[in-house]
Amino acid sequence: MKIAVCGTQPYDRESLSIINADFGHELVFFEERLTLQSAPLFAGYAGLCCFVNDILDEAVLQILAAQGTRLIALRCAGFNNVDVLAAERYGIRLVRVPAYSPHSVAEHTLALILTLNRKTHRAYNRVRDGNFTLQGLLGFELRGRTVGIIGTGRIGQAVAEILHGFGCQLLGYDMLQNEACQALGLNYVELDELYQRSDIVTIHCPLNEQTHHLINALTLTKMKHGAMLINTSRGAVIDTCAVIAALKTGQLGYLGLDVYEQEGDLFFQDLSSRVIQDDTFERLLTFPNVLITGHQGFFTTEALRNIAHTTLANISHFEKTGECQNEVTRALLR
Ligand code: NAI
Numbered sequence: 121m122k123i124a125v126c127g128t129q130p131y132d133r134e135s136l137s138i139i140n141a142d143f144g145h146e147l148v149f150f151e152e153r154l155t156l157q158s159a160p161l162f163a164g165y166a167g168l169c170c171f172v173n174d175i176l177d178e179a180v181l182q183i184l185a186a187q188g189t190r191l192i193a194l195r196c197a198g199f200n201n202v203d204v205l206a207a208e209r210y211g212i213r214l215v216r217v218p219a220y221s222p223h224s225v226a227e228h229t230l231a232l233i234l235t236l237n238r239k240t241h242r243a244y245n246r247v248r249d250g251n252f253t254l255q256g257l258l259g260f261e262l263r264g265r266t267v268g269i270i271g272t273g274r275i276g277q278a279v280a281e282i283l284h285g286f287g288c289q290l291l292g293y294d295m296l297q298n299e300a301c302q303a304l305g306l307n308y309v310e311l312d313e314l315y316q317r318s319d320i321v322t323i324h325c326p327l328n329e330q331t332h333h334l335i336n337a338l339t340l341t342k343m344k345h346g347a348m349l350i351n352t353s354r355g356a357v358i359d360t361c362a363v364i365a366a367l368k369t370g371q372l373g374y375l376g377l378d379v380y381e382q383e384g385d386l387f388f389q390d391l392s393s394r395v396i397q398d399d400t401f402e403r404l405l406t407f408p409n410v411l412i413t414g415h416q417g418f419f420t421t422e423a424l425r426n427i428a429h430t431t432l433a434n435i436s437h438f439e440k441t442g443e444c445q446n447e448v449t450r451a452l453l454r
Contacts, residue, residue: 128150142432143436198353215438223278232378266288293314336359355383376412
């Protein structure tokens with residue numbers, strides 16, 4: 121099948137091209153992200169391969185449908201950037217990679233927790249500068265600390281497994297109870313109790329209408345004073361302005377982000393020679409107790425290989441049968 125790959129990075133081209141040797145699709149790589157402005161570029165492609173910050177709203181889907189697109193193959197798990205109901209209306213089928221390596225994101229979550237706690241990002245610079253003082257680098261033992269996991273699906277479970285090894289007490293909040301997490305000693309509690317008891321709160325639920333700004337000015341007041349908040353799910357689960365206010369008072373002690381509400385204008389690009397216009401993001405960067413990575417939780421060799429394989433297999437299945445495996449439908453919106 122002839123597929124336009126939107127928003128291609130060098131590593132996408134490499135991993136998709138290697139695995140495509142087994143599938144034989146015609147892949148055409150575009151650096152441009154899919155937006156309302158760039159949509160006409162993708163005319164004539166029955167299939168598009170998209171990523172987290174491609175814009176797949178009603179207006180874009182309408183253009184794509186008129187241009188002949190029949191399949192969108194998301195090379196990611198989340199689909200919050202897609203108007204699923206509009207895609208159905210325009211007859212465009214959607215497939216995704218529901219699980220490619222939950223351990224990649226879970227291990228990155230731990231990297232954020234450990235770095236913020238033991239301040240290795242600051243120690244690295246200090247030692248390189250010949251400054252061997254320890255003032256300001258004081259950490260705490262994870263053993264015995266209480267960690268609240270919001271969303272105990274694949275990634276939440278992998279995080280629970282690692283934290284269990286650290287000797288943490290585990291609390292969870294999810295509509296579905298995961299027996300593997302319970303077997304590790306994780307106790308399901310209501311959100312308010314999770315906020316009140318946790319030293320660290322880590323978010324692993326999808327972004328949807330229920331979870332948009334789940335962490336806001338009110339919920340931040342319910343957390344322990346000086347708690348750590350980690351978000352590797354989707355940026356808009358957190359109200360960034362409320363979090364900045366809580367960091368300024370010290371109510372929030374540490375913040376680790378791999379995702380950001382307005383990341384579409386920033387992440388996956390080299391903006392090092394430009395003046396960044398997003399003042400909220402720039403304010404976040406000024407805090408010594410904030411650590412931000414640019415949506416790299418998924419970024420391991422194992423995950424890239426699995427993403428490429430499942431994406432190309434999804435496309436082959438549609439091409440051969442007209443049916444979809446790993447389809448995103450309205451049923452997943454509930
Ligand atoms: P999953 O579908 O296995 O687990 C999600 C869990 O969240 C489910 O158990 C579900 O019941 C729960 N959930 C849904 N609504 C909730 C709510 N309102 N409150 C609490 N829990 C709720 O998904 P998986 O694979 O664990 O991924 C989780 C999220 O991680 C994805 O939706 C995606 O946004 C994000 N992600 C981030 C990546 C990164 O590179 N930073 C890479 C991959 C995923």
